[in-house]
Amino acid sequence: MKWLSTTFWSRQRNFFMVLLGLLFLAVVLALDLAFPYMSDLPLTLYWMREGLIVATFLLYGVTLYGRRYIEEKNILYKLRTVFFALIGLYAVVLVPRMLFSRSSSFSLHNLFAFYPALETIFLRMLISVFFTLFMINILILLRTLVFYKSRRKTHRLFHASLVLLGGLVVYGHLSRTVVQVEWTFQGRTPFEWILLGFLLLFLVILSFRSSWVTYLNRRQKYLAFWGGLAVLPAIILVFRSNVLDEISRFSLTVGAFDSFVFYFITIYLAFTEINLLLHLPTASIFDKKMNEIASLQNLSRMISTVLEYNRVIEKVTELARDVLRADGTWLEMVENGSEVRVVSSNGLSQKELARLPVKFEKSITSWVLENRRSLLINEISRDSRSSYLRKWKKNIGSLLSVPLVSQNRVLGVLHAIKHEEFGFDQDDQDMLQAFADQATVAIENARLVEESLEKERLEQELRVAHDTQLKLLPKQMPSLPDVEIEALCVTANEVGGDYFDFVELGSHSLGIVIADVSGKGISAAFYMAELKGIVNSFARIYTSPKELLIRINETLYENVDRQTFVSMVYALLDTSRRKLYFCRAGHEPVFYYSARHDRLELLQPQGIGLALDSGNVFNRLLEERNVKWRGGDFFLFYTDGLIEARNQSGEEFGFQRLYELVWKYRDRSARELKEVVKEEVLKFIGHARPHDDFSLILVRAT
Amino acid sequence: MDQFSMQRKEMDDLTVLYIEGYLDAHTAHQFEEALRKIIEEGRYKIVVNFSRLNYISSAGLGVFMGVIEEVRSNGGDIKMCCLSDKVFRVFDLLGFPALYDIVKTEDEAIQKFRDAQEKAPE
Numbered sequence: 130m131k132w133l134s135t136t137f138w139s140r141q142r143n144f145f146m147v148l149l150g151l152l153f154l155a156v157v158l159a160l161d162l163a164f165p166y167m168s169d170l171p172l173t174l175y176w177m178r179e180g181l182i183v184a185t186f187l188l189y190g191v192t193l194y195g196r197r198y199i200e201e202k203n204i205l206y207k208l209r210t211v212f213f214a215l216i217g218l219y220a221v222v223l224v225p226r227m228l229f230s231r232s233s234s235f236s237l238h239n240l241f242a243f244y245p246a247l248e249t250i251f252l253r254m255l256i257s258v259f260f261t262l263f264m265i266n267i268l269i270l271l272r273t274l275v276f277y278k279s280r281r282k283t284h285r286l287f288h289a290s291l292v293l294l295g296g297l298v299v300y301g302h303l304s305r306t307v308v309q310v311e312w313t314f315q316g317r318t319p320f321e322w323i324l325l326g327f328l329l330l331f332l333v334i335l336s337f338r339s340s341w342v343t344y345l346n347r348r349q350k351y352l353a354f355w356g357g358l359a360v361l362p363a364i365i366l367v368f369r370s371n372v373l374d375e376i377s378r379f380s381l382t383v384g385a386f387d388s389f390v391f392y393f394i395t396i397y398l399a400f401t402e403i404n405l406l407l408h409l410p411t412a413s414i415f416d417k418k419m420n421e422i423a424s425l426q427n428l429s430r431m432i433s434t435v436l437e438y439n440r441v442i443e444k445v446t447e448l449a450r451d452v453l454r455a456d457g458t459w460l461e462m463v464e465n466g467s468e469v470r471v472v473s474s475n476g477l478s479q480k481e482l483a484r485l486p487v488k489f490e491k492s493i494t495s496w497v498l499e500n501r502r503s504l505l506i507n508e509i510s511r512d513s514r515s516s517y518l519r520k521w522k523k524n525i526g527s528l529l530s531v532p533l534v535s536q537n538r539v540l541g542v543l544h545a546i547k548h549e550e551f552g553f554d555q556d557d558q559d560m561l562q563a564f565a566d567q568a569t570v571a572i573e574n575a576r577l578v579e580e581s582l583e584k585e586r587l588e589q590e591l592r593v594a595h596d597t598q599l600k601l602l603p604k605q606m607p608s609l610p611d612v613e614i615e616a617l618c619v620t621a622n623e624v625g626g627d628y629f630d631f632v633e634l635g636s637h638s639l640g641i642v643i644a645d646v647s648g649k650g651i652s653a654a655f656y657m658a659e660l661k662g663i664v665n666s667f668a669r670i671y672t673s674p675k676e677l678l679i680r681i682n683e684t685l686y687e688n689v690d691r692q693t694f695v696s697m698v699y700a701l702l703d704t705s706r707r708k709l710y711f712c713r714a715g716h717e718p719v720f721y722y723s724a725r726h727d728r729l730e731l732l733q734p735q736g737i738g739l740a741l742d743s744g745n746v747f748n749r750l751l752e753e754r755n756v757k758w759r760g761g762d763f764f765l766f767y768t769d770g771l772i773e774a775r776n777q778s779g780e781e782f783g784f785q786r787l788y789e790l791v792w793k794y795r796d797r798s799a800r801e802l803k804e805v806v807k808e809e810v811l812k813f814i815g816h817a818r819p820h821d822d823f824s825l826i827l828v829r830a831t
Numbered sequence: 832m833d834q835f836s837m838q839r840k841e842m843d844d845l846t847v848l849y850i851e852g853y854l855d856a857h858t859a860h861q862f863e864e865a866l867r868k869i870i871e872e873g874r875y876k877i878v879v880n881f882s883r884l885n886y887i888s889s890a891g892l893g894v895f896m897g898v899i900e901e902v903r904s905n906g907g908d909i910k911m912c913c914l915s916d917k918v919f920r921v922f923d924l925l926g927f928p929a930l931y932d933i934v935k936t937e938d939e940a941i942q943k944f945r946d947a948q949e950k951a952p953e
Contacts, residue, residue, distance in 0.1 A: 623856070626889070645889065646889075647889030647890060647892065647893045648856060648889065648890050648893060649856040649890065650856075690897075691896050691897045692890075692896055692897035693893060693896075694892070694893065694896060694925075696889075696924070696925060715925035716924065717924060718924075733924075735926075736926065737925060737927075737929055738925045741896060741925070741926065741927075741930060746926075750926060750929055769924075779885075781917075821888070
């Protein structure tokens with residue numbers, strides 16, 4: 130079913146068209162050859178011949194006319210094609226002329242003069258066909274040029290011209306005169322004259338539509354101008370010769386059409402040449418403008434593609450230098466509120482950058498930051514504001530500086546320099562400002578993206594820290610005879626460094642750890658993990674709390690950075706002797722409730738935080754205590770997050786409140802007391818999450 | 832809510848830094864930068880006045896620990912004065928009074944530097 134496919138069919142159709150056209154022309158040729166032998170020419174035969182010719186060209190013309198002949202972007206390319214086609218046409222016309230020529234004389238007047246007999250008929254037909262095919266193409270080209278960025282009115286005018294031409298042809302046929310669009314009064318009726326006048330007027334109006342010239346670049350404008358001039362002899366040649374008359378003799382309709390198109394192209398060419406000539410002096414400026422627009426578009430495109438801050442600022446100086454054809458550009462950004470730093474440059478050496486004076490009271494940057502306006506200095510050496518720049522770089526002639534303003538805030542200043550004086554003009558200043566405005570958007574976007582990435586990274590870090598903390602805390606409470614143990618850790622959004630643990634040292638002995646690592650977040654979580662490792666391994670070796678803490682201090686001091694320290698209470702609970710041995714290393718005191726005396730006291734033996742000191746002070750001050758407990762007694766260990774928990778108005782929960790709370794509920798079980806403290810603190814702060822972790826451990830003797 | 836600010840005063844080779852507001856994990860880096868700047872200028876005799884400080888967290892305390900070695904190895908010191916009871920409690924629990932000179936008034940802190948100078952003239 131191949132023949133059904135569209136491409137196949139369209140190729141078949143084109144082939145069929147050409148065949149049909151050739152067939153028509155063959156009939157016409159046969160008629161022409163037969164005419165000399167007919168004494169009386171029948172009018173029907175004449176009409177038939179004319180009809181066949183018109184049909185042939187209509188077939189060709191309509192096929193082409195429907196297509197989009199010229200894309201806007203490659204006008205010049207198409208013009209060049211026409212130029213070469215013109216040369217081809219002349220070859221077609223002249224070569225047979227040379228071959229068949231019998232006279233040795235060769236002048237413009239008889240260039241297309243034909244000779245009697247058969248050659249005339251052949252040649253006339255050949256030339257008419259080629260010339261007309263060429264003219265059809267020219268008309269379509271003219272249409273595209275005229276329609277380029279044009280309004281509807283132009284379209285109507287163009288089609289009105291074609292209709293007028295049709296009218297003239299019909300009228301010409303009816304009055305049996307040779308119809309040409311020629312500026313002559315001879316043999317014309319007033320009606321014809323009016324039609325012709327209108328036609329010429331339309332053509333002139335249409336010839337003003339050559340806006341495509343504007344969009345050519347400088348080189349293309351020159352090419353088009355000289356190309357147009359080169360075509361001039363070809364046009365003169367056609368005018369001086371009798372080719373149009375000969376075509377009219379071949380067919381009145383075709384002659385009229387060819388004349389029309391020929392006049393149209395001549396008038397259009399004349400106007401376009403004038404237009405080109407007027408554009409030539411400004412061509413380079415126009416080029417520059419186009420270049421600027423292209424760069425601005427380039428930047429706009431970049432805004433949507435480049436999201437990395439560093440790439441954006443690099444591109445900004447690169448494009449700014451391109452657009453202005455500057456010798457150097459650099460971008461200064463305001464950082465930390467008032468500091469100004471060069472963040473990117475183009476065309477300047479590292480050495481020059483290092484010596485560049487950026488911000489001081491009377492610098493250009495300060496001026497621009499203060500006035501929020503662009504500044505153009507065309508004579509660096511004579512302007513007092515910029516003379517300091519001459520000391521920086523000797524060959525600066527002119528300077529242009531524009532602010533990057535976003536929401537009434539100046540983000541930075543973009544500078545461009547040229548070696549020559551008067552290197553920048555008002556347009557450059559406006560242009561660079563427009564450019565800077567675009568750049569500001571790009572920079573802001575890049576920053577926002579980086580901020581959100583940073584935020585995501587921080588959130589990820591928070592999650593990691595939380596997971597770490599949760600994994601480090603014991604999941605089950607240890608069970609020992611005669612004691613009830615409860616623990617609690619309410620974590621802050623940002624890990625606060627609270628840590629507690631139990632080390633089982635046998636059936637009657639338990640190590641209890643409560644600690645607070647300084648700092649927050651991932652680093653605190655990391656040190657917690659380190660601490661857990663140290664405590665768990667050392668607690669099995671050193672049973673005395675004092676000795677254990679001394680060892681822990683030594684190890685920690687060597688392994689953490691100087692800013693980090695840990696406060697900790699380590700207690701050894703011995704259920705067989707009913708004793709608690711403990712040390713406090715810089716931590717909050719321990720509550721002890723004695724049931725026998727109904728007394729709640731605070732145990733605060735001496736001791737400084739871990740990792741504050743290499744050992745001299747730590748070992749000297751650390752004090753170990755022991756308490757003999759009975760049934761009903763309890764110990765409460767806690768971290769500072771508990772008493773430093775703040776409510777909305779900034780008030781702290783405080784030690785006093787905690788003491789009163791513990792006293793009030795002293796008779797409750799460990800679990801109940803824990804729940805009460807948690808509820809009361811959370812109620813006080815008014816959120817589910819405190820700003821710092823808080824933890825507590827309760828050990829109650831039963 | 833967590834506002835923090837500083838002011839700096841210079842008296843001969845002494846630098847007094849007044850800190851105000853909340854010194855916690857979020858504001859500690861500001862304080863650290865200020866201290867580092869003073870040290871970079873070669874000024875190692877520093878008094879930190881806490882009279883307007885409402886709160887200090889472990890991260891804030893860490894800042895002192897981070898710079899003290901450098902300060903002391905250059906013959907200087909950081910002395911603290913005018914701590915509120917609440918702030919002093921935090922210092923006291925951790926054992927800072929064993930590591931730093933913590934005094935009641937700014938004059939006392941300055942006097943401590945002067946005394947030390949007389950004892951060991953350059």
